[in-house]
Every structure is written in structure tokens, then in C-alpha cells.
Amino acid sequence: MGRRVAISQSNYLPWKGYFDLIHDADLFIFHDDLQYTKNDWRNRNRIKTNRGLTWLTIPVGTNEHRLINEVALPADPGWRSKHWRLLQENYCHAPHFARYTDFFREVYEQRSWTRLTELNQFLIKTIAWEFLGTTTEFIDSSRFGLTSRKQDRVIDLLKATGATTYISGPAAKAYLDPAHFAAAGIELVWKDYSGYPDYPQPHPPFEHAVAIVDLLFCTGPEAQRYIWGWRTPLPENISKPLGHDE
Numbered sequence: 644m645g646r647r648v649a650i651s652q653s654n655y656l657p658w659k660g661y662f663d664l665i666h667d668a669d670l671f672i673f674h675d676d677l678q679y680t681k682n683d684w685r686n687r688n689r690i691k692t693n694r695g696l697t698w699l700t701i702p703v704g705t706n707e708h709r710l711i712n713e714v715a716l717p718a719d720p721g722w723r724s725k726h727w728r729l730l731q732e733n734y735c736h737a738p739h740f741a742r743y744t745d746f747f748r749e750v751y752e753q754r755s756w757t758r759l760t761e762l763n764q765f766l767i768k769t770i771a772w773e774f775l776g777t778t779t780e781f782i783d784s785s786r787f788g789l790t791s792r793k794q795d796r797v798i799d800l801l802k803a804t805g806a807t808t809y810i811s812g813p814a815a816k817a818y819l820d821p822a823h824f825a826a827a828g829i830e831l832v833w834k835d836y837s838g839y840p841d842y843p844q845p846h847p848p849f850e851h852a853v854a855i856v857d858l859l860f861c862t863g864p865e866a867q868r869y870i871w872g873w874r875t876p877l878p879e880n881i882s883k884p885l886g887h888d889e
Contacts, residue, residue, distance in 0.1 A: 645807035645808055646669050646670065646804070646805050646806050646807050646808070647667065647668050647669045647670075647806070647807070647808045647810060647832075648668055648669065648670045648671075648672065648800075648801055648804055648806035648808070648809055648810070649664050649665065649667065649668035649670075649671050649672070649809070649810045649811070649834075650671075650672040650674050650784070650797060650800060650801075650809075650811075651664065651671070651672075651673070651674060651812070652673070652674050652675060652677060652684075652685060652711055653673045653675055653685070653711065653759075653760050653763035653764050653767060654684040654685060654688070654763060654767075655684065655685065655686055655687055655688050655699070655701060655759075655762070655763055655766070655854075656688045656699065656766060656854035656855055656856055657684065657688065657767065657854070657855060658688070658851070658852050658853060658854065658855060659839065659851070659855055659858050659866075659869065659870045660834075660836045660839075660851075660870075661767075661855070662767075662770065662771055662775055662777070662855060662870055663834070663836070663870045663871055664810060664812065664834055665767075665771050665777055665779050666771075666775070666777050666779065666867075666870065666871050667810050667834065667871075668779055668810055669779065669780065670779065670780045670781075670782060670804055670806070671779050671780070671781050671782075672781075672782055672783070672784050672800055672804065673760070673764055673781065673782070673783050673784065674784045674800075675710070675711040675712040675760045675764075675783060675784065675785065676710050676711070676712055676783075676784055676785040677710060677711055678707060678708075678709075678710060678711075679706075679707055679709050679710060679711045679713070679714050680707060681705045681707060685711060685714070685759065685763070686700060686701040686703050686714070686759055687699060687700040687701065688853070688854040689850075689852070689853050689854060690729065690730070690733060690734075690853055690854050690856065690857060691733065691844060691845055691846045691850060691853055691857055692729075692732075692733045692846060693733070693845075693846050695846075696850065696853070697729065697733075699726045699729060699730075699854065700722075701716065701717075701722055701726075701759065701762075702717055702722055703715070703716065703717070703759055711759070711760055712758065712760040712783075712785060713758070714758060714759040714760070715757060715758055715759075716756050716757060716758060716759055716762065723751040723752070724751070724752075726751060727747065727748065727751035727752060730747060730856060733845070733846075734845070734856070734857075734860040736845075737845065737860035737861050738843075738860075738861065738862075738863065739859065739860055739861065739862065739863030739864075740860045742859075742863050742864075743774070743856075743859055743860065746769070747856075750762075750765075750766065764781070767781075768781055770855060770859070774859060774866065775866060775867050775870070776867060782804070784800055787799075787800065787803050789803075793818070794818065794819055794820065794823060797809070797819070798823060798824065798827050798829065801827070801829050802827065802829075806829055807828075807829065807830060808829065808830040808831075808832055809824060809829050809830070809831050809832065810832045810834055811831065811832070811833060811834060812833075812834050812836075813833050813834060813835070813836070816833065819831065838873075838874075839851055839869065839870070839873075840869055840873050842858065842861055842862050842869050843861055843862075844857065844861055845861070858870070
């Protein structure tokens with residue numbers, strides 16, 4: 644039986660396509676023992692507001708001489724209060740905001756976080772498992788202690804986890820050679836992020852590339868239908884995932 648694997652760095656409240664990739668895989672590898680890159684998706688994402696798209700950015704500094712899993716979060720909780728306030732101000736009237744209020748209040752007001760990767764992975768796993776109903780397994784690349792780089796590193800990770808298929812985002816076409824994967828006995832599949840249906844979203848015009856919270860707050864338990872369910876409708880006997888408070 645084959646094993647489908649996807650690999651990505653952990654992002655802060657990533658967009659729905661990230662969770663689409665997770666859903667496609669049996670195993671998702673957090674590739675967090677790579678160099679941190681500033682002005683990227685690791686510590687920020689966007690939400691819809693009546694002033695247009697607004698960034699939610701965690702202030703972790705611009706030092707690129709550290710790995711992603713070494714990035715510490717600031718001791719000052721001001722960013723957490725700001726992010727939670729912005730979510731409340733801009734989504735409090737969304738149809739399903741109340742469904743997830745307890746969870747996000749806990750994240751921003753009641754829990755403490757020491758590293759960026761810890762926060763990102765907690766959010767991603769909880770949203771994937773509890774809110775979207777996926778069964779994908781997660782693992783950290785750091786547990787394998789690899790020293791290879793770039794494409795060889797990806798193939799080594801896949802071999803170490805018994806992958807028969809690698810699902811990659813389309814941006815990797817610029818640097819991945821399908822022949823190398825074929826030689827390793829691993830099928831390379833390119834993820835297609837096109838065709839997502841629109842959903843009732845505040846503050847037009849519609850924007851797909853926003854944090855997953857936008858979809859959750861607007862569609863609630865229907866969220867998976869707007870990520871992957873529109874491709875193959877769920878059988879009637881498959882129950883919808885419940886929100887954190889149900």
C-alpha cells in the first residue's frame with residue numbers, strides 16, 4: 644500500500660491551500676529545521692477588513708541566521724492582544740465566529756508560547772484535525788537529523804518516511820527534477836490550487852489568499868467543502884467536522 648507524503652515549513656494561520664495539501668497526504672512533514680526567512684509566511688498572514696487586506700505579523704525580528712525551529716516568540720504579549728483584537732473587530736459578525744471563539748481566546752489570551760514553530764504547529768494540527776476533520780499524521784523533519792541539502796534532502800526525508808508518492812506545491816517546479824524522484828522510486832505529484840469556489844466573505848472583492856480563519860469564521864463546518872469537498876462531494880453518511888465548542 645502506497646504512502647502519500649507532503650512537506651512544508653510551518654506557517655502562521657496558513658491559507659486554505661495549505662490545508663488542502665495536508666488533506667491529500669497520509670503524512671505531513673513540518674520542514675522546520677531550515678533557515679528562517681524574513682518577510683515570509685512563517686510569522687505572518689493576512690485577513691479581510693473594511694480597510695482592505697491587513698497583515699497579522701508576529702514580531703520575531705529579521706535575523707536569518709537561525710533555523711525556523713529556533714525562532715523565539717517575544718516575551719511581550721502585545722502582539723497576541725493585537726491579533727485577537729483584530730480578529731474580533733473584523734469577524735465578530737461572521738456567521739460562525741462564535742463557534743471558534745473559545746479556541747482562539749485560549750490561543751491568544753490563556754496560553755503562552757516560547758517558539759514560533761510551537762505556535763504554528765499547534766494551530767495547524769488543531770485546525771486540520773478538529774475543525775476540518777482530516778486524519779493526516781504529522782512529524783518534524785528535525786527528528787531525522789539530515790545533513791543533505793535542497794532536492795537531495797527532500798528525497799532523503801521521503802525515503803526515511805517510506806513515501807511512495809510526494810505531493811509538492813507547484814512553485815517547486817522551478818527546482819525539483821522529476822527524474823531524481825523517479826530514480827528513487829517515488830512518484831512526484833504537483834498540487835493544483837486552482838478552482839476553489841468563492842464563499843460569502845466580508846469586505847469585497849473576494850480574496851482566496853487569506854488566513855484560514857477567514858474561511859472558518861465565514862463557513863464553519865462547511866469549510867472543508869470549499870477546500871476539497873467541491874471536487875468530490877462527501878457521501879451522505881459522512882458526518883461533518885464539528886467546531887471546537889461542539
